[in-house]
């Protein structure tokens with residue numbers, strides 16, 4: 001396919017521009033991922049604070065249950081104590097007294113359990129206070145970082161828009177078939193479709209990208225600057241900078 005020095009120069013400029021777009025694209029992928037990491041960190045801290053709160057609530061619930069149980073036992077003791085005056089037989093009196101004693105002993109156990117729960121609630125509340133303060137401080141820092149990243153994302157998006165507009169201007173003068181070949185190589189993962197061929201002291205040359213030796217006939221072809229020459233190993237478009245420079249000067 002026919003080619004001239006100007007086209008090669010246009011492709012080199014376009015490639016440099018496309019590589020700048022690649023850098024921006026990478027940032028456009030990386031920034032949202034970084035924002036997500038920050039959001040996850042906030043969520044983890046929030047969960048930690050929530051579980052500290054749930055711990056306090058759990059102890060409080062247990063304390064309430066014990067208090068209810070205590071009230072029931074105390075009511076039973078009161079009731080049985082009243083009944084002591086009404087029983088007729090000695091056995092019934094003894095049985096009732098045993099019942100009352102057992103309930104009193106249970107009351108003692110419940111009171112101990114309530115005291116233990118009050119200590120646990122106290123410790124859990126202190127922990128909650130600390131965790132909540134830590135969360136609030138951490139969240140503030142993380143939200144600021146997120147805001148910073150979001151504004152950087154917006155700026156990067158604007159930069160990409162500008163680069164794409166510039167690209168249209170750079171690509172416009174390049175013949176469509178040449179542009180297609182360039183895009184095709186790029187779409188296959190070679191982000192630098194056009195590569196220097198580096199001359200060696202023995203007159204030969206290597207591909208500047210993959211370092212493969214070029215066949216002598218290929219070196220001649222590249223030097224002519226008339227047709228596309230592709231590296232046989234990596235399929236990039238080749239040019240020799242010194243040859244290109246001379247040709248551009250002659251053209252001008």
Ligand SMILES: [Zn+2]
Pocket residue numbers: 207208209210211212231232233234235236
């Ligand atoms: Zn190569």
